[in-house]
Amino acid sequence: MLVQKYKDMLSGKSVIRELSEFATARGQEIGYENVFDYSLGNPSVPVPKEFTDAMVQMLSEMGTNALHGYSPSLGITSVREAVAASLERRFGLPYRKEHIFMAVGAAGALAHAFRLVTEPGDEILTFAPYFPEYGPYVNLTGAVLKVVPPDTETFQIHFEKFEEMLTEKVMAVLINTPNNPSGVVYSAETLQRLADILRRKSQEYGHTIYLISDEPYREIVFEGVDAPCVSAFYDNSIMCYSFSKSLSIPGERIGYVAVNPNCKDAETMVNMCGQISRGIGHNCPPSIIQLAVAKVLDKTADLGVYETNMQLLYQELTELGFTCVKPGGTFYIFPKALEEDAKEFCRKALKYDLVLVPGDTFGAPGYFRMAYCIDTEKVKRSLAALRRFVKENYA
Amino acid sequence: MLVQKYKDMLSGKSVIRELSEFATARGQEIGYENVFDYSLGNPSVPVPKEFTDAMVQMLSEMGTNALHGYSPSLGITSVREAVAASLERRFGLPYRKEHIFMAVGAAGALAHAFRLVTEPGDEILTFAPYFPEYGPYVNLTGAVLKVVPPDTETFQIHFEKFEEMLTEKVMAVLINTPNNPSGVVYSAETLQRLADILRRKSQEYGHTIYLISDEPYREIVFEGVDAPCVSAFYDNSIMCYSFSKSLSIPGERIGYVAVNPNCKDAETMVNMCGQISRGIGHNCPPSIIQLAVAKVLDKTADLGVYETNMQLLYQELTELGFTCVKPGGTFYIFPKALEEDAKEFCRKALKYDLVLVPGDTFGAPGYFRMAYCIDTEKVKRSLAALRRFVKENYA
Numbered sequence: 097m098l099v100q101k102y103k104d105m106l107s108g109k110s111v112i113r114e115l116s117e118f119a120t121a122r123g124q125e126i127g128y129e130n131v132f133d134y135s136l137g138n139p140s141v142p143v144p145k146e147f148t149d150a151m152v153q154m155l156s157e158m159g160t161n162a163l164h165g166y167s168p169s170l171g172i173t174s175v176r177e178a179v180a181a182s183l184e185r186r187f188g189l190p191y192r193k194e195h196i197f198m199a200v201g202a203a204g205a206l207a208h209a210f211r212l213v214t215e216p217g218d219e220i221l222t223f224a225p226y227f228p229e230y231g232p233y234v235n236l237t238g239a240v241l242k243v244v245p246p247d248t249e250t251f252q253i254h255f256e257k258f259e260e261m262l263t264e265k266v267m268a269v270l271i272n273t274p275n276n277p278s279g280v281v282y283s284a285e286t287l288q289r290l291a292d293i294l295r296r297k298s299q300e301y302g303h304t305i306y307l308i309s310d311e312p313y314r315e316i317v318f319e320g321v322d323a324p325c326v327s328a329f330y331d332n333s334i335m336c337y338s339f340s341k342s343l344s345i346p347g348e349r350i351g352y353v354a355v356n357p358n359c360k361d362a363e364t365m366v367n368m369c370g371q372i373s374r375g376i377g378h379n380c381p382p383s384i385i386q387l388a389v390a391k392v393l394d395k396t397a398d399l400g401v402y403e404t405n406m407q408l409l410y411q412e413l414t415e416l417g418f419t420c421v422k423p424g425g426t427f428y429i430f431p432k433a434l435e436e437d438a439k440e441f442c443r444k445a446l447k448y449d450l451v452l453v454p455g456d457t458f459g460a461p462g463y464f465r466m467a468y469c470i471d472t473e474k475v476k477r478s479l480a481a482l483r484r485f486v487k488e489n490y491a
Numbered sequence: 492m493l494v495q496k497y498k499d500m501l502s503g504k505s506v507i508r509e510l511s512e513f514a515t516a517r518g519q520e521i522g523y524e525n526v527f528d529y530s531l532g533n534p535s536v537p538v539p540k541e542f543t544d545a546m547v548q549m550l551s552e553m554g555t556n557a558l559h560g561y562s563p564s565l566g567i568t569s570v571r572e573a574v575a576a577s578l579e580r581r582f583g584l585p586y587r588k589e590h591i592f593m594a595v596g597a598a599g600a601l602a603h604a605f606r607l608v609t610e611p612g613d614e615i616l617t618f619a620p621y622f623p624e625y626g627p628y629v630n631l632t633g634a635v636l637k638v639v640p641p642d643t644e645t646f647q648i649h650f651e652k653f654e655e656m657l658t659e660k661v662m663a664v665l666i667n668t669p670n671n672p673s674g675v676v677y678s679a680e681t682l683q684r685l686a687d688i689l690r691r692k693s694q695e696y697g698h699t700i701y702l703i704s705d706e707p708y709r710e711i712v713f714e715g716v717d718a719p720c721v722s723a724f725y726d727n728s729i730m731c732y733s734f735s736k737s738l739s740i741p742g743e744r745i746g747y748v749a750v751n752p753n754c755k756d757a758e759t760m761v762n763m764c765g766q767i768s769r770g771i772g773h774n775c776p777p778s779i780i781q782l783a784v785a786k787v788l789d790k791t792a793d794l795g796v797y798e799t800n801m802q803l804l805y806q807e808l809t810e811l812g813f814t815c816v817k818p819g820g821t822f823y824i825f826p827k828a829l830e831e832d833a834k835e836f837c838r839k840a841l842k843y844d845l846v847l848v849p850g851d852t853f854g855a856p857g858y859f860r861m862a863y864c865i866d867t868e869k870v871k872r873s874l875a876a877l878r879r880f881v882k883e884n885y886a
Contacts (some may be wrong), residue, residue: 097698098756098763100609105766143555152550160538164740198745200772208773215494229769236770267492294659303492324866345559347778349595361493364501371500374624375631376771377595377602383742385777433632441865 101409105232112136112228112459115442119451131477134466137276137427139344141397141469144301147343150391154384159207163387167380169370171198175390182393187325190357192463197369200381201349202312202338205235206270207376208353208369209334209345213237213306214267220308221261222270223253224459225277225430227310230270239267243459251278251421251430252286255293262297266308269294274313274323277458277465278430279406279423279425281317284324291330298332307333312351313426315342315396318403321424331358334365339389341427344397350385402427405468405475412479424446430455434490438464450478500627503855507531507623508851514846521844527873528846532671532822534739536792536864542738545753545786549779558782562775564765565781566593570785573733574747577788582720585752592764595776596744597707597733601628601665602771603764605747608664608701609634616656617665618648619854620672620825622705625665634662638854646673646816647681647827650688657692658686663701664689669708669718672853672860673825674801674818676712686725693727702728707746708821710791711739713798716819726753729760734784736822739792745780768811797822798865800870807874811881822864825850829885842881845873847862 112135119133153165170176176193183191199205214220214237216435221228224246234241244261247254261270273282282290297306309326314337317323327333327415337353355362373379380386406423413420413431421432433441438454442464444472445452455463468475514528565571570698572587578586594600609615611633617625619641629636639656642649658662664685668677677685681683686702693700704721709732712718720730731748748764750757768774775781801818808826809817815826828836833849837859840847850858863870 098760102584102763102766103759105769109597138556138561140556143559148550152547155543155547155550160543161535161739163537164742166533167740201774203769203774204772207770207851210492211497232766232769233772236767271859277807292816344556346561347559347775349774349777358812364498365493367501368497370630371497371627374500374598374627375602377599377628379596379598382744382777382780385779444690 102184102254110273112453115451115453118446121242121414122449129474131449131451132474132481134453134468135453135469137467137469138269139341139346139469141344141401143344144392144395144397146392146395147345147388150388151384154387161302161365163384165383167198167383167386169373170366170378171382171449172383172386175386177369177392178390179354179462183354187328189327189429191354192357194363194366195355195357197326197366197387198381199353200378201340201346201351202310202336203229204339204349204378204381205336205353206308206310206350207378208372209308209336210234210237210239210268211376212334212365212368217265218267219263219265220268220270221258221266222272223258224456225463227272227276228457228458234270244329246460248432248460250462251275252282253290257290259293262293262305264301266305267303268308270308270310272310273301273326274317274425276313277428277455278421278451279324279420279426279428281321281424282326284322287324287326287329294332295332305426308336309333310336310343312338316399316402316427317425318406323425327354328467331357342396342399343389343392348382348385350381350389354419363447372458375429399470402469404472405470408472408475408479409468412482416483427467429464429466430460432467433462433464434486436462438462444489445485448481452483495662507848508725510846510848513841517844524869526844526846527876529863530848532862532864533863534736534741535866536739536794536796538739539787539792540585541787541790542740542783544781545783549782558779560778562593562778562781564768564775565761566591566775567778567781567785570781571783573788574749578749580800581741582653583721584722586749587752589758590750590752590761592748592761593735593776593781594731594748595745595773596735596741596746597705597731598624598628599744599773599776600731600733600746600748601703601705602773603767604703604731605632605634605663606767607729607763609761611886612660613662614658614660615663615665616653616661617667618653618762620646620670620803622667622671623771623852629665643827643855643858645869646670646675647677648685650684654688657671657688657700659698662698665705666721667705668721669820671708671821672823672848672850674821674823675816675820676716676718676819677721679717681717682724684722687728688793689725699727703731704728705731707733707736711794711797711822712820713818717774718820722749722751726751728754737791737794738784738787743777743780745776745784750761750824770826796867797864799867803867803870803874804861804863808878813879822862824861825858825863826883828859829881831857833857839884840880843876845876845880858883
């Protein structure tokens with residue numbers, strides 16, 4: 097018999113996917129350049145030339161068995177060393193290869209992190225607004241994801257609600273900064289307060305509460321914004337990284353787990369990741385992609401376009417009267433809708449070929465997300481549609 | 492707190508890995524060319540030029556966002572279509588893209604197959620000798636792997652033992668033909684009898700017993716050997732394939748699940764794979780590798796060297812008095828040791844720089860595995876060592 101829980105999931109429709117499909121269909125009618133598709137967080141800037149060059153060079157010059165051979169289950173040693181050295185250089189923590197586990201994208205990294213520290217029935221807390229895939233990512237392990245309601249003033253952490261929900265059953269707290277969907281970067285003050293609470297509660301409950309930090313947007317931080325390193329605030333932290341956004345290679349599924357070098361069991365945890373892999377069919381990311389990212393660790397795609405887009409949208413939205421926290425990074429913005437039901441708001445916007453995603457999906461009803469990883473030219477053209485939409489419906 | 496079951500696994504030592512480490516260390520002493528390392532099943536023949544050319548061409552000619560962008564979670568549509576067309580052409584079953592789910596290697600494919608059809612506590616049966624990773628692959632899902640003892644005369648299926656163990660708790664049967672470690676290919680007679688039993692027992696128990704067929708060695712079949720398509724014998728079958736061996740690209744982690752088109756729920760099962768992925772951090776194999784294998788589906792590396800090596804070894808082993816089933820494919824051979832304790836036998840062989848793996852690991856004590864995916868030149872040089880080893884210890 098087929099397993100019912102997966103069968104049941106098939107009837108659940110992804111709002112984002114439906115909107116994206118609408119955008120594609122509408123594009124076939126009126127030309128995709130005329131659809132202001134803000135639905136998908138798919139990087140739009142080209143991959144850095146150095147990545148492509150590294151791939152071609154290896155394909156041309158390396159022996160094929162060395163290039164395409166098995167990676168050790170924790171990742172290729174030289175790659176783990178290079179990642180550790182880069183992290184140490186940038187963040188000042190004493191990372192060594194023993195702290196690094198190469199993973200197939202952030203999803204792969206998170207799948208290992210959750211299994212390291214939770215048994216079925218344990219709780220993981222995260223903060224709204226949040227990436228909706230965290231639900232199945234956590235719940236399908238047997239652990240339970242609980243979502244702390246948002247502080248809609250700042251989209252930092254709602255600490256009162258957090259402390260209420262931080263019971264003895266919570267084994268890990270999951271954060272995502274810079275944040276999808278709000279674009280907000282957690283401040284040093286937020287991270288310090290979070291860490292203090294986790295230390296106090298770990299002691300009170302007699303077990304470590306781990307901090308799992310999902311950081312795919314780490315390299316997309318706007319001018320003048322301070323984006324502190326999460327791991328510097330809390331020893332028992334697990335960094336989950338993906339190169340998808342920084343190098344514009346989301347399809348290549350490459351990232352890593354970096355356990356905090358100051359975490360007591362760091363090396364054991366990395367070795368445990370290799371065991372977890374055996375149970376979930378992970379078995380290390382593709383060799384050639386590991387080797388290629390190791391050659392461009394300190395490069396990024398030209399990410400400046402995202403800031404340009406953000407400025408254009410933020411200015412227009414605030415001028416139109418939207419309540420909106422200014423993003424500090426990512427390629428998302430998360431304004432308050434102009435009516436209570438954000439789904440209805442987004443439905444109306446479709447008539448203007450504006451594809452917006454209601455915040456309900458992200459645990460923040462009444463808000464909506466725009467993913468502005470699209471051409472600046474299109475962002476500019478969308479502003480008139482946005483104005484018309486607001487004027488004709490909410491003036 | 493760290494999860495104990497993974498921590499406990501760290502103390503378990505892999506015999507194969509220990510032997511391989513011995514071989515490497517010994518190689519540093521006497522030169523690796525003088526170590527007759529038959530421990531690892533790592534493809535040794537070069538990757539076909541067409542694969543490398545396809546990679547370079549895409550890197551040179553395609554837009555980077557199209558090339559490295561997100562794949563749909565079931566796999567890139569054109570790749571699924573190409574795989575289905577190739578399977579239909581070769582095996583005559585009406586495969587369509589709806590039956591294909593692209594996976595990160597056979598491990599990824601199996602991880603999905605197991606979760607499709609078993610709940611925690613359910614049983615999966617496999618047949619000794621078997622690939623030892625099946626243990627953690629299955630048991631870490633919560634299901635239980637049970638191993639049917641070998642028919643050591645033929646290394647086909649021991650049907651009496653199988654029928655005894657095929658209780659109501661068994662939801663799936665897992666086979667691997669051509670087989671690691673025996674090199675044996677299941678005959679049409681074996682597959683027919685297996686399918687008949689599964690049909691009869693499915694009816695008796697009132698639930699489908701699925702047949703999961705792990706086929707990474709499908710393309711390595713020796714002259715004159717008939718290697719029937721497993722899926723042709725049984726509708727409720729799930730084919731798990733990897734390109735690791737056929738293209739010599741084990742590090743690139745690329746394979747697929749192909750659900751039998753005649754299976755009632757085939758399309759649902761493929762869609763369920765996309766949901767399973769969310770819980771195990773799979774999220775589709777790397778885009779560029781998917782696109783590259785789709786261009787070389789009907790190519791293989793030059794696999795003939797494995798047959799040459801097999802013939803050399805089989806002849807020598809039988810002349811030396813070993814009991815040995817002649818392999819029909821793969822790059823393994825699985826003779827009976829010359830003393831009861833194969834571990835002791837393999838330990839003695841190390842003095843002759845012969846690295847052999849005891850069969851205990853594969854569920855067949857008293858036998859040993861040789862992985863002859865090494866240079867033919869080295870195989871030839873190893874024969875003298877083999878003769879000396881036998882003469883000095885078992886004459």
